[in-house]
Amino acid sequence: MGYAIMRMAKLKSEHELGNRYNHDMRIYNVRNADPLKASQNEELVDQLIGRTYADISDETIRNLQQSGAITKKIRKDAVRGLDIFLGFSHEDTPGIDINAWSKRCVEWLQQTFNPPGGMISYTDKDGMEVTQKINNVKSVVLHMDESTPHIHAFIVPIDEYGHLNAKAYSNGRTALGQLQDSYAQAMEPFGLSRGERHSTISHQQRSAYYNKLLQASESTLPDPAPNESLEDYHRRAEAAHQISMVHQRDSIVKEERKLARRQSILYDQTAELAKRKSEFESMKTAYEQKNRYTEQFLSSLAGQAGEPDISERSLERISKAIKRQQQFDDAVKNYPDKDKAKMVQQSFHELINWQREREKKETSYRNVDH
Known part of the structure; x- marks a missing residue:
């Protein structure tokens, strides 16, 4: 049994988006790619319609900002796109029905990276109100001109709330492992299994x-x-x-x-x-x-x-004062002659109140003198 291969790369800058687009669309010669087989490459999903990865990412973000889903400024280091590589071990190439395999890959991408029930409403460039499902899978390209057939997919990571949120799909190694598990399960009909964890x-x-x-x-x-x-x-x-x-x-x-x-x-x-x-x-x-x-x-x-x-x-002095106060409170509570204890307590409070008033007056006089 061969191996199902799934890798993910985060794309943040214009440079990274441009390089990925140029590679996937064969804008320039790619090392290890046979130019004579370039005609066998196929765009399985094309939402770009002449636009680059950077163009479609920016347009998606603008539409979401216009709809009110994105209210905060997009950070410079935000993940603006995901590159998904799908393939299989080279030795299994002869036994794979490429058409059926690539169709199943597209289905898996659509199921995995499109949030169920996610909708977006915005005004298009012609002034028309548009409401549509969130479709993050912007491009899927099958490359047949390298040693092993494989797929590159470009994803703009929008979550079910209409937020630019790559963490919803790629938050840490555990999430990547779950994606690889899911992809391997989808590839079982082709005799492919997951690689070593x-x-x-x-x-x-x-x-x-x-x-x-x-x-x-x-x-x-x-x-x-x-x-x-x-x-x-x-x-x-x-x-x-x-x-x-x-x-x-x-x-x-x-x-x-x-x-x-x-x-x-x-x-x-x-x-x-x-x-x-x-x-x-x-x-x-x-x-x-x-x-x-x-x-x-x-x-x-x-x-x-x-x-x-x-x-x-x-x-130490504070501790002794607290202990004396506690002893006094216990004595008032436990002294046999309750009337006498109550009288002493009242006298004690009168003395304390008199001293507080005296300290207030002294403080007031000092403030006036200054």
Whole structure:
């Protein structure tokens, strides 16, 4: 069973949008592309109608701003488009019905990147009121002029609320993994399955590895036997070569699985560390907030007690004052002669109120003198 391949790239700047458009539309010669096969390329979806990726992105954003869906200014580093690459492993090319495969790819793109029920209303350039479904899939191009048929799709990432929102489709590695799962499931009828999860082996690295193994297998071909005919030697060498290639392919699969397992472990460890870091940051924030409240409370107590600052001695005096107040309150509550206790409490409050009024007058006099 071969592999279904799905990759995503975020396009932010005019430069990135321009380069992607020029590559997909073959505005200039593309390395590894055969110019004689360019006529076999096909635009499966074309909402551009002569416009570039930058043009259609800007126009979509303007329409949404006019409709009131986008009210904030678009940031300079906002993702204005997504490039979606869809393909399959090279060795499976002969067994794939390209027409059926490309049709299913378009269906998957439409289902995945068009928000269900999303609508937009705006006034077009001719002054006509337009209401239509949000259609983010602006272009889908089938390339047949490179070594393996593949598709490039251009997406303007609008969410169901009419906002420019790439995170709705590409928020982190988990979201990308879910997209790759979904695409692989759609490709099962073609005998394609998902590749190893969390693998970081690029197709360039894999090609280089295959080339090295091919060179190694060619170097181990058997020597011709004495008096062996060319035809007999060719059959024997071909058989040896095929056996060698089977072993080498098994070696590739084993090494890729080992690497994928290591990458998966590393990915899980990284996720755990990120979780612990987040928990630590939350604990740190809570501690700092509690510490601020404590300092504010102690400062307030120090002010009420007439202490100039918070020191070990002042805290000790405040603690003793609080303890004496608590003892007084307990004595009033528990003293057997309730009438006497109530009289003492009233006298205490009268004294406290008299002292407060006296302090207010002294403060007022000092302010007048100044």
